[in-house]
Amino acid sequence: MVIAGIVAGGSGLRMGGDLPKQLMKLNGKPVFIHTVERFLASSLIDVVIIGINPQWHKDTVQLLQQYLGNRTDILTTDGGADRNGTVLRIIEAAEKTFPITDEDILLTHDAVRPFVTEKMIADSIQAMSVCDICTAAVPVVDTVLSTENGMTAAAFLDREMLRLVQTPQTFRIKTFRKVYHSLDENERITATDVCGLYCSKGYSVYLIEGSSFNIKLTYPSDFRTAEGILASQ
Numbered sequence: 001m002v003i004a005g006i007v008a009g010g011s012g013l014r015m016g017g018d019l020p021k022q023l024m025k026l027n028g029k030p031v032f033i034h035t036v037e038r039f040l041a042s043s044l045i046d047v048v049i050i051g052i053n054p055q056w057h058k059d060t061v062q063l064l065q066q067y068l069g070n071r072t073d074i075l076t077t078d079g080g081a082d083r084n085g086t087v088l089r090i091i092e093a094a095e096k097t098f099p100i101t102d103e104d105i106l107l108t109h110d111a112v113r114p115f116v117t118e119k120m121i122a123d124s125i126q127a128m129s130v131c132d133i134c135t136a137a138v139p140v141v142d143t144v145l146s147t148e149n150g151m152t153a154a155a156f157l158d159r160e161m162l163r164l165v166q167t168p169q170t171f172r173i174k175t176f177r178k179v180y181h182s183l184d185e186n187e188r189i190t191a192t193d194v195c196g197l198y199c200s201k202g203y204s205v206y207l208i209e210g211s212s213f214n215i216k217l218t219y220p221s222d223f224r225t226a227e228g229i230l231a232s233q
Contacts, residue, residue, distance in 0.1 A: 001104045002125060003173075004039040005090040006050040008032050008060065008111035009079025020056055021217055022111040023063065027230050031217055032060070033067045034114035039107075040073065042121050049093050050111070051079040051086035083193055088180060091173055100173050107168040108194060112217040115229060116168060123208040124170040133171040133198045136210035137163040166210040169194045179203070 079086035
């Protein structure tokens, strides 16, 4: 089984306004609906499970019914306290509903990245034949520096060795459980995504090709960019 886990537990504080960014409208539809539709359109995905901010669970379910109807291939669950906690909740929902095997795969994806492509989905699933975990990533095109005080440069980094991490991030469900429960509380807090969890335990993270269009909507200006991308498709 191949499951898409949509991480929609954020509050979207950096966006401003009264709604979390995943519920804000992009060209007439909530952002997360655009994202879910991308996975539903793929024949490689068996089911979509959405991890939702508990405060907005009722609203999210209502929007799903409004835009997509009552579908048996969409499940919802309350998200956790952080990103990885939400991924765990998605896995728990899958395990309650399906007989999960050692080979079953989860593609985790940001609800606010509405431009994931069929190729990224297919490449992520294919990569599972040669790795334990993979992530979409893109080369860094700008000069990157580090700073110790926020005011002066400490070092200029070699961008040829750097990548910007995107989602999907893909792995076998049972392996995630083993990794997650082997971490102490500090390790869980320090890792900001699933790849960080795996890296802390010595796993190699395989890279699949992302896209400059696969943007994460974080600030109001990102919505203007997203509208331009939609207009060009």
